Amino acid sequence: MSQHPISSDPATVKAHQHAREQNLTTVWERHEAVKPICAFGDLGLCCTICYMGPCRIDPFSAEEIRGACGAGRDTISARNFTRAVAAGTAAHSDHARGICHTLIETGQGKAQGYRVMDLDKLKRVADEHGLKTADVSFADLAVRLGQRLLENFGQSEGSVSFLKRAPKGQQERWERAGVLPRAIDREVVECLHRTHEGVDAEYRSLILQAVRCALADGWGGSMIATELQDVIFGSPRPIRSRVNLGILKKDQVNVVVHGHEPVLSEMLGVAAREPQMLEYARSKGAEGINLSGICCTANEILMRQGFPVAGNFLQQELAISTGAIEMMVVDVQCVMPGLQQMASHFHTKLITTSDKARIPGIEHVPFNEHEALDCARSILKNAADNFVRRNQASVDIPEEVMDLVAGFTAENTFHHLGGTFRSTYRPLNDAIMSGRLRGVVGVVGCNNVRVQHDYNHKTLVEELLRNDVLVVETGCAAIACAKEGWMRPEAAREIAGKGLQEICEVVGIPPVLHMGSCVDNSRILIACTEMVREGGIGEDLSQLPVAAAAVEAMSEKAVAIGLYAVASGITTFFSPAPRVLGSPAVYEYLTQGIEKDFGAHWVFEADPHEVARGIIAHLDQKRTALKLEPMKYQQPLARTA
Amino acid sequence: MTSQPRKIFAISELCTACRSCEIACAVAHSRSASLIGAILEVPLPRYRIEVQAGSTLNLPLNCRHCDEPECLFACKAGAVSKDEATGQVRVDLEKCVGCWMCVMICPYGAVIPDALIGKAAKCDLCENRAEGPACVTSCLTGALFYGTEEEFEEYRNTRPLLKQLKAHR
Known part of the structure; x- marks a missing residue:
């Protein structure tokens, strides 16, 4: 395996070299520039929770050092850990909340272009939740299932519904430890409350709350997102595709989706295969539209529609530095703000689409599910218009695929x-x-x-x-x-x-x-x-x-x-x-x-x-x-x- | 012209008292030479540079490798020596008996009584470290410098923001 210091993937090494030759800065150079990494932070011994601090605990002190409030190293690192878990759970679960809304609006006929693709799974999950499935239209069932699963976020009684899927033994363990998550939002909130200045100081009690929150992610938010995405967009079936930067095409309009939620990207997938969109791309001198992805949005459209994957997290900037991308459409999570600096050197249009995530200097095109397909078409048109601005002479796509x-x-x-x-x-x-x-x-x-x-x-x-x-x-x-x-x-x-x-x-x-x-x-x-x-x-x-x-x-x-x-x-x-x-x-x-x-x-x-x-x-x-x-x-x- | 000795210099205006130098020093003087390993060692490695943080001034303090080292004169065990070629002041731990005379007499407070091993600990300029002194390479703001006095003057004069910082303080 390659011993190159930055990557073991030859396409990444090449693209990075090419970027350096053009004096472009990437995550690797920025990371070098912020080194050394702060050792207090790295060890979890820096507490920034209250404004008496930040307090840092010297790991090499022979005496016991405590923060201003008296929190020792165990409390401080357990609080930091718990907050990380809360943020992670929040990210997955907020994504799931969006999917619940999409399902409801799909059932109500308000979400343009969407329909319930996996009726079997809709019925199965509805059955599992005790919803009446006989003599109910699929549209109504979709609405009711969406509403039922939304309850998982804020219900005041009971516990997260998919927990019952776990083996009995594990459920009993959770009950014994007192970590059955009640509602997803509540566990995130409770993590933040307990880690607020002057609340929970016992490390084990903090970590058990972090466990309760994490379970609300795995058996809650994440599972809801997966299940409902399958319901709306169809459960994946084995499908062939291709991966790595070499999937970018010199003669086509390259549109890359990046981030995590499949709601817009699925519609881009539909629009990218419409004859009139392909015709439009051809009218701009391109052979077609090449839709691909980075990070988990890539995985979503790969799993269900077989669109190729341009790369993973550390390749996001390098994809733009090939000079071949007309449009990069980003939503939430793992989207580096550094993309803006990279895109500014190229014809590449970078757009943010989620109300939750904007990047300074980047055009925001709010994505509206009610006009999802029109929105997708307009993004692709915009991308095709941008094709004529591409400098073909400087395009450098690594051949690896x-x-x-x-x-x-x-x-x-x-x-x-x-x-x-x-x-x-x-x-x-x-x-x-x-x-x-x-x-x-x-x-x-x-x-x-x-x-x-x-x-x-x-x-x-x-x-x-x-x-x-x-x-x-x-x-x-x-x-x-x-x-x-x-x-x-x-x-x-x-x-x-x-x-x-x-x-x-x-x-x-x-x-x-x-x-x-x-x-x-x-x-x-x-x-x-x-x-x-x-x-x-x-x-x-x-x-x-x-x-x-x-x-x-x-x-x-x-x-x-x-x-x-x-x-x-x-x-x-x-x-x-x-x-x-x-x-x-x-x-x-x-x-x-x-x-x-x-x-x-x-x-x-x-x-x-x-x-x-x-x-x-x-x-x-x-x-x-x-x-x-x-x-x-x-x-x-x-x-x- | 005889070559000037190389020392560690500090620019107090640039020091934010983040104490990264202390941590890096302890790791450099640990057996495992890694942060994660070092914090688990028994006895804990000691750092030999200490940041003095005041209301108007922060200053990382370590051994100045004095021309006339008080510690050398005070050491009854003959453990302290000065390398005439490099200017470095060394403590021979084999000879050190932990009487702490050097600790008491050092005008900079730069000799640290390492109670865990009962010996005096002080800056050794990371002699065996290829990248040079760990405190210097760990400093995020460029407040620490390793070189001759002349090199340091030049370095100091080329630091951006230094004038503004001085005026501000």
Whole structure:
């Protein structure tokens, strides 16, 4: 694998070199300029909560140092951690709230261009919520389901409705620990209240509230977003596409969507295939319209419509620096304000579309669901008009491009395993029990400029595949491995261990399954729950030979995801570590003590080879506890670096 | 002309008392040489530069490597020496008995009694660190500088904002 300091992806290295030759500044240069990273902040020992401070706790002091209010290092780092979880939960859940509204307006016929695509799922989720589904029109049902799920955000009684999907054992654990989330907004608010100056100072009590909030994300906001997006836009089915900067086309109008919510991008997808739009693009001298994505919006339109992916988080500026993009349409989350500076050097039009997110110096085109399709058409027209301003001579698109198959979900993946007529998790569980598969690991999360771009994801996944671990992925991690070619079915033969190879070949799946965007981590929770239900490999999520890893974590959302995975019984390997390392007590609780409460723990390990070894040992330990057969094909342990 | 010794200089106007230098110093003098490792070590590594933060002035203080080091004259164990070639004042920890005479006599308060190991700790200019002194490379505002007196004067004169900052204070 390339040892270039910034990236292990050749397209990124080339595009970055090209950007530097033109004296353009990217995230890597800005990161160098703000170094060194503040050690107090990095350790979670800087408290900026009240205005007596900021107070910083000296980690090298032999005496016990406390902030002005008397908060020690444990309180301060637990409060910082809890606030990160609240912010992450807020991001996923606010996204989900928007989708609820879209479903309601779709049912009411007010959302132009949308219709309920997955009627089965609409009915299934409505049934699950005790809504009457007989003799009710689908439109009415959509409205009522949207309203029912909206209640999850602000209800004053009960608890978040999808929690009931979790295995009984885990539900009991949550009840015992007193962390059943009541309403999504309430848990975010309570995190902020408890971490306000002078409220909760006990680190364990703070972290349990963070757990309650994170569960409101995983089994609440994120799950609602995934389920309703499937209902409105259709559940994904395996679909072929292509990935990396090389998907940008020199002779077409390149429109890139970036951010997280699929509401506008789905309509852009519809409009981009309309004959009159293509005709309009041709009238401007282009061969067509090439719609692609970055980050999780990319994953959404990839999963459902097969549009190509231009790149992941750290490639967002480089996509513009190719000089080939007419229009970049951004909404919320992971959108760097630095895009504006990059776009200012090119003909590229950058537009913000969400009322929640604007960037200085950027045109804001408010997206209106009532006129969604018209809005999408007008954006594409605008992009086509911009094509004539492109300086073709300076366009430099790296040639790297890779095929992939995406579109796997908790429901359809095992259609494959069981065949169309007996959709069941039995073959997956059997493969694990017989020792063909060591287990299943979710490798998820971001890119982080502190880590060589894509390197940790690829290093870890390569070792897992060689050791017969089926890997499921979402987010920027998924895009990293897709670029490496591991989402092609033939990759099984090239890289997977013998047992995994057999499974992939029989079923016809790639060894790494793309399960969608970061809210779609909820699909992984459901898949694990189904594995428990199928039986034979544990009574609870915590007994399954599964694990999660986020090894280039960057956002607060990743911290919330990590915590709900752990609280759901899935041991999670996470790096760079969240800001808790300055508190021995918080560190000890998250990496050990939490196991007693929820059956899983965090592992903060930076070296991806060590992470691989740790995961394999963890899976083997679960296998031994379940008295499963030994691995059918012994693989050499993870190689050392 | 004999070469001037290289020292660590501070520009107090640029110091925001963020204490990044202290942390970097402790990490540089730890066994693990990483932040995460260093905070878990027993005994904890000590920093040898301390930021004095006042209402009108912030100043990172560390060993000045004096021409006539008081600590050298005060040390009864003969643990302190001055390197005539580089100008550096060193403490030989093998010889140090922890009597703290150097601590008491240093006019800058730059020798730190490391109670955990019972020896005197002071700036060693990060002799074995390829990038130079850790405090200097960690300073976000350029308040610390490592070089000769002449180089420092030149550096100081080319700092932007310094005049304004002086006027402001």
